[in-house]
Amino acid sequence: MRIIFLPLFSLPLLAQIPKDLEPAFFVRDAKTVMVECTSAARSREGKDSRMLAEYGRSYLAAGDRAKAEEVFALAIKDDPKDSTTRYLIGLAWIRHGFKAEALAAFERIGPKEKNDLTKAACRLIEAGMPTEAQATMTKAWELDKRDWENCAEYAKAALLNGQPEQAATWFQRTLEADPNNWSAWNSVAQAHAEFLARRQAKR
Amino acid sequence: MRISALVAVASLPLLSQVPDAAFFKGDPKAILVACAEKVRGLKPKSAEPLAFAGRAFLAAGERAKAEEAFKASLALNVDNPDSHVIILGSWVDFGFPKEALETLQVARNLYPCSEKNRGWKNAMAKMGAVLMTGNQPTEAEACMQAAFAKGPSDWQNMTFFGRACLRAGKPELAAPWFSRAVKSAPKDESIWNDIALSLADQGREN
Numbered sequence: 001m002r003i004i005f006l007p008l009f010s011l012p013l014l015a016q017i018p019k020d021l022e023p024a025f026f027v028r029d030a031k032t033v034m035v036e037c038t039s040a041a042r043s044r045e046g047k048d049s050r051m052l053a054e055y056g057r058s059y060l061a062a063g064d065r066a067k068a069e070e071v072f073a074l075a076i077k078d079d080p081k082d083s084t085t086r087y088l089i090g091l092a093w094i095r096h097g098f099k100a101e102a103l104a105a106f107e108r109i110g111p112k113e114k115n116d117l118t119k120a121a122c123r124l125i126e127a128g129m130p131t132e133a134q135a136t137m138t139k140a141w142e143l144d145k146r147d148w149e150n151c152a153e154y155a156k157a158a159l160l161n162g163q164p165e166q167a168a169t170w171f172q173r174t175l176e177a178d179p180n181n182w183s184a185w186n187s188v189a190q191a192h193a194e195f196l197a198r199r200q201a202k203r
Numbered sequence: 204m205r206i207s208a209l210v211a212v213a214s215l216p217l218l219s220q221v222p223d224a225a226f227f228k229g230d231p232k233a234i235l236v237a238c239a240e241k242v243r244g245l246k247p248k249s250a251e252p253l254a255f256a257g258r259a260f261l262a263a264g265e266r267a268k269a270e271e272a273f274k275a276s277l278a279l280n281v282d283n284p285d286s287h288v289i290i291l292g293s294w295v296d297f298g299f300p301k302e303a304l305e306t307l308q309v310a311r312n313l314y315p316c317s318e319k320n321r322g323w324k325n326a327m328a329k330m331g332a333v334l335m336t337g338n339q340p341t342e343a344e345a346c347m348q349a350a351f352a353k354g355p356s357d358w359q360n361m362t363f364f365g366r367a368c369l370r371a372g373k374p375e376l377a378a379p380w381f382s383r384a385v386k387s388a389p390k391d392e393s394i395w396n397d398i399a400l401s402l403a404d405q406g407r408e409n
Contacts, residue, residue: 021385026378026398034402041395054396061403095404168227175221182245186255189238192231193262197296 031062038062049079050088057092068092083113087120094127103132114143118150122157130163141173148177148184156191160198167191235263243272250280251289258293269293282313284326291330295337307334307342314349324353328360332367340376343367347380358384362397369406377401 018025018036026033038058041051052075059068072089079085090105106120121137124130137154144150155170171188178184227234239259246252257272273293276286287310294303310330314323331346347364354360361384368377381398388394 021382021389023378023382026381027375030374030402034399037395037399037402041392041399044390044392051392051396054400058396058399058403164228168224171227172221172224179221180245182242182249182252185238185241185245186252186259188227189235189242189259190255192235192238193259193296195231196235196262200296200298 034058035062035064047074047078049075049082049085052078053085053088053092056089057095060092060096060098081110083110083116086110087116090120091123094123099127099129102127103129106136111139112143114140114147114150117143118153121154125154125157125161125163125166128161130158130166133158134166137170145173146177148174148181149187151177152184152187152191156187156194159191159195232263235259236265236268239263239268239272248279250276250283250286253279254286254289254293258289261293261297261299277309284310284322287313288326288329288333292333295333295339300337300339303334303337303339304342307346311349324350324357325360327353328357328364331364335364335367335371335373335376338371340371340373344376351383356387358387358391358394359397361387362394362401365398366401366404366406366408369401370408371406377406 018040025036035058038055042055052071056068056071056075059065059071072092075085075089086105086108090102090109093099093105094102102123106124109116109120117136117140121133121140124133124136133154140150140154141147151170151174155167155174158164158167158170171191174184174188222237226237236259239256242252242259243256253272253276257269257276260266260272261269273290276283276290280286287306291303291306291310294300294306307330310326314327327346327350331343331350334340334343334346337343343364347360350357350360350364361380365377365380365384368374368380381401384394384398
């Protein structure tokens, strides 16, 4: 992952760190605060592709698609091979309802990146795309069937997002991966505890 | 223990074997109890696993078993801050505010003496976050103040708590903590980015 250094002409951006750091700065309109915080972050020298991808998420949340795409392009240009950057771009898109764009970004995650593939699968199932999610998770699983943590993460996402059949399969795979590991069993328990806590909270 | 849970436990084969997928389509409470028993069986003398087992029992409605596990956890290591976070969170999440405050008091009594255990500072911030999302903002704020007193430059705790305030629908309570975070290192891009993302996510947990 390489670092981008801002050219000298961008130095005026340093002025974008707000002078007033009091609480009142943060109780204004959330979108305004978000954009100003992102500008303050960008004004520092030494960017990396992942940070740029995260700026894009804030811009999308503020409704500025053009700015988001600008920083996504910068991120990819900086490090076209970094899978986590691709995941973060997909995360930004999917959190704000742009499913096609998210899928395109997730499809660019490296074929051997099991952790980023797992995270992408979780985001897809959260967004109501269970078929694409299952396909993505299967790719991750086939890279390392002993990785119970990834199986558990996806199983939990499936359970909490109305996919009990998928959840059941992946909970089984979680425990098959490491049947004598207390953490694996605990992950299954805590996923169900959260499921019940959320159900209780809705009442 | 309820009949369904008994059946679930009885139906589990040997410790090293895993039930098939059909088991996980059953009653969530039965699954919880069965898994909690496994955790307790695999780690009977470790504080955190026991605290987690207690949480699972409480989620399943097995209060007596939960209290037994919590007590066993603290008996093994009362100075494990993470155990206290798990126990507090369990009481809060499953609707036991009185028990939550009792747990908090135990933690508060231990906290001033925990100079050598850095984990306590972070645990206090986590407890604050749990209480904030559990609709106990006064107690939450007190926890975070305690964490801040021991870690005034620990901005991650501040933004973590601020995020919890947003999640609880209280941005006005997040604001002072975001302010303290950026004041601790105004030129650190990570802090500004963290706050921007907290707002973008509307406080959603990472």
